[in-house]
Amino acid sequence: MIYHHIALNTILPPLTYAHDTALPLGSRVLVNLRGKPQIGVVWANHVQPEIDVNKILPILKIFDHEPTLPENWRELIDFTARYYHYPIGQTVFTALPSLLKEPRPIESPESPVFYTLNDLGKQQTPPPKNHAKKLQLWQALFSGCLDMATLKKIHPKAIDLINEYKKLDWLSICTATTPSIPPSQHILNAEQTEVSNTIQSHLHEYQPFLLHGITGSGKTEVYFDVMATVLAQGKQVLFLLPEINLTPQLLARVAQRFPDVPTAVLHSQTATGARGRDYLRAMLGHAKLVIGTRLAVFTPILDLGLIVVDEEHDNSFNQDNELRYHARDLAVWRARQVACPIVLGSATPSLESWHKAQIGAYQLLTLSHRANAIAKLPEIELVDVRRMRLDNGFSPQVLNLLKQNHQNGGLSLVYLNRRGFAPALFCGDCGHTFGCPNCSAKLVLHQRARQLRCHHCDFRQPIPHACEECGNQDLTAVGQGTQRIEETLKNFLPLAKIVRVDRDSMHKKTDWAHLYDQIHAQQVDILIGTQMLAKGHDFPNLNLVVVLNADGSLFSSDFRAPERLFAELMQVSGRAGRAEKAGRVLIQTQLPEHEIFHAIRAQNFAQFATQELAQREMFGLPPFGFQAAVRADALKMSDAVDFLNEIRDVIAPMLPENVSQMGAVPMLMARLAERERAQIFIESMNRVALHRALSLWEQVLAQHRDNRIRWHIDVDCQEM
Numbered sequence: 153m154i155y156h157h158i159a160l161n162t163i164l165p166p167l168t169y170a171h172d173t174a175l176p177l178g179s180r181v182l183v184n185l186r187g188k189p190q191i192g193v194v195w196a197n198h199v200q201p202e203i204d205v206n207k208i209l210p211i212l213k214i215f216d217h218e219p220t221l222p223e224n225w226r227e228l229i230d231f232t233a234r235y236y237h238y239p240i241g242q243t244v245f246t247a248l249p250s251l252l253k254e255p256r257p258i259e260s261p262e263s264p265v266f267y268t269l270n271d272l273g274k275q276q277t278p279p280p281k282n283h284a285k286k287l288q289l290w291q292a293l294f295s296g297c298l299d300m301a302t303l304k305k306i307h308p309k310a311i312d313l314i315n316e317y318k319k320l321d322w323l324s325i326c327t328a329t330t331p332s333i334p335p336s337q338h339i340l341n342a343e344q345t346e347v348s349n350t351i352q353s354h355l356h357e358y359q360p361f362l363l364h365g366i367t368g369s370g371k372t373e374v375y376f377d378v379m380a381t382v383l384a385q386g387k388q389v390l391f392l393l394p395e396i397n398l399t400p401q402l403l404a405r406v407a408q409r410f411p412d413v414p415t416a417v418l419h420s421q422t423a424t425g426a427r428g429r430d431y432l433r434a435m436l437g438h439a440k441l442v443i444g445t446r447l448a449v450f451t452p453i454l455d456l457g458l459i460v461v462d463e464e465h466d467n468s469f470n471q472d473n474e475l476r477y478h479a480r481d482l483a484v485w486r487a488r489q490v491a492c493p494i495v496l497g498s499a500t501p502s503l504e505s506w507h508k509a510q511i512g513a514y515q516l517l518t519l520s521h522r523a524n525a526i527a528k529l530p531e532i533e534l535v536d537v538r539r540m541r542l543d544n545g546f547s548p549q550v551l552n553l554l555k556q557n558h559q560n561g562g563l564s565l566v567y568l569n570r571r572g573f574a575p576a577l578f579c580g581d582c583g584h585t586f587g588c589p590n591c592s593a594k595l596v597l598h599q600r601a602r603q604l605r606c607h608h609c610d611f612r613q614p615i616p617h618a619c620e621e622c623g624n625q626d627l628t629a630v631g632q633g634t635q636r637i638e639e640t641l642k643n644f645l646p647l648a649k650i651v652r653v654d655r656d657s658m659h660k661k662t663d664w665a666h667l668y669d670q671i672h673a674q675q676v677d678i679l680i681g682t683q684m685l686a687k688g689h690d691f692p693n694l695n696l697v698v699v700l701n702a703d704g705s706l707f708s709s710d711f712r713a714p715e716r717l718f719a720e721l722m723q724v725s726g727r728a729g730r731a732e733k734a735g736r737v738l739i740q741t742q743l744p745e746h747e748i749f750h751a752i753r754a755q756n757f758a759q760f761a762t763q764e765l766a767q768r769e770m771f772g773l774p775p776f777g778f779q780a781a782v783r784a785d786a787l788k789m790s791d792a793v794d795f796l797n798e799i800r801d802v803i804a805p806m807l808p809e810n811v812s813q814m815g816a817v818p819m820l821m822a823r824l825a826e827r828e829r830a831q832i833f834i835e836s837m838n839r840v841a842l843h844r845a846l847s848l849w850e851q852v853l854a855q856h857r858d859n860r861i862r863w864h865i866d867v868d869c870q871e872m
């Protein structure tokens with residue numbers, strides 16, 4: 153008998169099972185766990201059993217016709233599990249798409265066949281213009297070699313058309329698997345060229361780059377330029393971006409620039425079947441360009457030649473439940489593993505990456521001008537609203553500008569990162585506000601739906617007619633949400649076409665396409681939007697941005713709040729003035745003297761980063777020190793706090809010297825979905841020591857099982 157370690161979807165380490173031959177590592181198998189058949193992955197073979205061999209169960213089934221999960225992928229999983237102190241088996245199951253978690257054999261995709269029009273085909277009349285997709289498919293076949301997966305992305309009925317053309321003998325099969333890549337529509341400017349050349353002088357080796365390019369400086373064009381070279385060499389590219397930026401606009405840009413390149417798109421909304429297939433296509437090297445959000449960092453890739461992380465500072469690369477990982481950091485690890493360059497791009501880099509560039513661990517590349525030669529960075533002005541009477545959140549100055557801009561035919565964006573009608577409902581008699589019964593959060597008023605809603609746990613209730621404390625029937629909606637802003641502006645400018653863009657208004661994928669069409673047809677005068685609209689979009693006509701109520705987070709005790717606010721305001725400002733029309737940005741604030749606004753007005757990231765980093769260094773905060781949180785939640789705060797403090801005391805005598813652990817404290821958002829949450833911060837200036845301490849925590853936590861309490865470890869935690 154040969155004994156194997158099998159990684160299973162459990163908190164236990166890989167368990168031992170027997171088979172009469174040695175199975176290849178990375179194979180999928182079926183085994184019994186607690187009497188139930190479960191899918192597992194062979195993690196080690198020829199292991200020495202640590203338990204009585206008579207008790208070792210046999211492997212029930214081997215999916216031996218499937219490709220095995222490759223070695224470098226297993227190394228990535230091992231590293232992830234170790235670094236984030238998470239069970240290996242559960243890490244495997246987070247990283248796999250559903251298709252591979254099913255106890256069924258999968259159909260392994262065959263090597264793709266590439267089609268092109270032959271001479272006879274090229275002599276035919278192309279399909280008429282009113283059959284746009286058919287024509288597009290024809291044009292793609294005319295100029296390149298494409299596989300079925302790529303053709304299907306151009307036209308869903310590609311199979312039928314290919315069969316038809318085959319019958320007519322218009323096609324030939326080509327072997328070329330290195331795609332032909334048409335040149336860009338833009339000629340890179342001098343800065344872009346230099347940056348691209350620098351990156352390209354480091355292909356085939358590990359080299360991290362931090363590309364700091366102001367908004368609209370043409371970072372995407374630089375990524376594409378480097379990608380074109382790597383793809384033309386037949387290597388694969390991993391392109392990661394925040395969920396919010398994975399827009400149809402971006403995918404259209406990719407499709408236009410790389411029409412022949414077999415592409416896999418992996419994000420949480422991709423349909424299960426498609427995601428599984430794309431995962432395998434990347435793993436087998438069929439898909440050359442792998443685009444996705446954070447989870448795509450776990451895609452096995454046969455021949456990785458380049459990684460790009462766009463908007464690398466974005467918080468959505470950090471997963472904050474179950475396996476708490478940072479996709480950007482894992483991407484850097486992967487680049488080192490396979491010795492390829494990685495480009496981290498942003499207009500407002502994370503202070504972690506900026507610091508690494510300052511100390512020379514990353515190479516800093518800069519794009520300091522807008523790519524479009526006539527476009528300039530917008531002017532940013534502050535509107536001091538301290539002593540002003542606001543009309544539903546608007547200063548008179550801002551209202552006037554919006555009116556003027558509408559009269560002059562401009563496009564304006566009103567930014568407010570708060571959806572709903574009003575953030576709170578308030579009783580003027582007794583001062584009561586309506587809170588969520590499950591969370592420490594106020595209920596948000598949604599006027600049209602006639603509901604109060606919790607934006608954290610999605611609790612909903614009808615709008616009450618009277619105060620639940622004193623019975624007063626005169627309740628006031630305080631503060632502004634995007635719906636109220638929309639209402640106010642519609643009353644103020646009844647002739648303007650106003651569109652609100654937030655999570656409540658954008659449900660379907662087609663909503664975005666529709667919005668773009670409307671904007672490009674110049675049918676929109678004013679956009680009202682949350683973060684969703686602030687990032688990455690390129691609306692050439694947009695020339696006025698108004699930010700309402702930017703101050704909220706400046707009172708936060710989260711040390712990352714200023715960094716986030718700076719990034720947010722630079723991003724939203726960066727939407728203005730991207731083409732011919734000069735841009736203007738107004739930020740309403742109660743705190744115009746706050747130092748963060750000096751840097752924002754100067755639009756000077758380096759200045760901001762230097763200030764912030766000096767403070768972080770003084771307090772030993774990341775990126776100077778390393779930090780992890782151990783969190784516990786229970787129905788009662790005292791249970792969570794006591795649990796953590798007890799374990800802390802057990803560990804204290806064993807704690808490595810240069811590690812400190814604080815006392816347990818409630819989290820900033822102390823109550824969430826009926827659970828009360830506490831945490832202990834564990835800090836060290838030495839990463840290895842911190843991880844040694846965390847391993848201790850892991851061991852002791854595992855021994856202290858208490859059904860009332862759930863716990864987790866969050867390494868490099870982003871949430872306070």
Ligand SMILES: Nc1ncnc2c1ncn2[C@@H]1O[C@H](COP(=O)(O)OP(=O)(O)OP(=O)(O)O)[C@@H](O)[C@H]1O
Pocket residue numbers: 338339340341344365366367368369370371372373374499523524525687688689690726730
């Ligand atoms: N070399 C160039 N010549 C002319 N136009 C260009 C050039 N490079 C990029 N552009 C155009 O400039 C605009 C901004 O480019 P791009 O979207 O690549 O910038 P970005 O830095 O990724 O922007 P952001 O970070 O603000 O989302 C786009 O409309 C793009 O088509």
Ligand SMILES: [Zn+2]
Pocket residue numbers: 588589590591593606607608609610611825
């Ligand atoms: Zn809630």
